[in-house]
Amino acid sequence: MPEEVLFKSESKQSRADIASYLRTVADKLDAGDSITLTAGDQSVTLDPPTSPTFEVKAEREGPTGRPGELSIEFELEWDEDGGDGGGSGSLEIE
Known part of the structure; x- marks a missing residue:
């Protein structure tokens, strides 16, 4: 099955900033909430x-x-x- 990229972001970040992103994802997973990814004019929400x-x-x-x-x-x-x-x-x- 072909792959469709819905969102992509790649940038150099500090370890602390990466940890903050991962904590946010972990908190959303713990709460059972959807996860919205946004960068520039790109945005996607997944549940x-x-x-x-x-x-x-x-x-x-x-x-x-x-x-x-x-x-x-x-x-x-x-x-x-x-x-x-x-x-x-x-x-x-x-």
């Missing part, structure tokens, strides 16, 4: 279900054996028809 799939990925991009770019990705995923995400597993973040 995650009670149990979406949570994906955490750490990646290194670049040529093998050379320094590259590291990333941590956090993704919430669910069916648009209202079904909760699938999958299971134990995750720890320290």
Whole structure:
């Protein structure tokens, strides 16, 4: 199925600013509220279900054996028809 990007924002931020964004998302999830993302003239509101799939990925991009770019990705995923995400597993973040 083709992917449609509904919203995208990418900018250099301080660790404290990133933590603030993540706290806001965590607070919205705890409260069962929808999440609105806004940057410039872009805006999208999403309403995650009670149990979406949570994906955490750490990646290194670049040529093998050379320094590259590291990333941590956090993704919430669910069916648009209202079904909760699938999958299971134990995750720890320290």
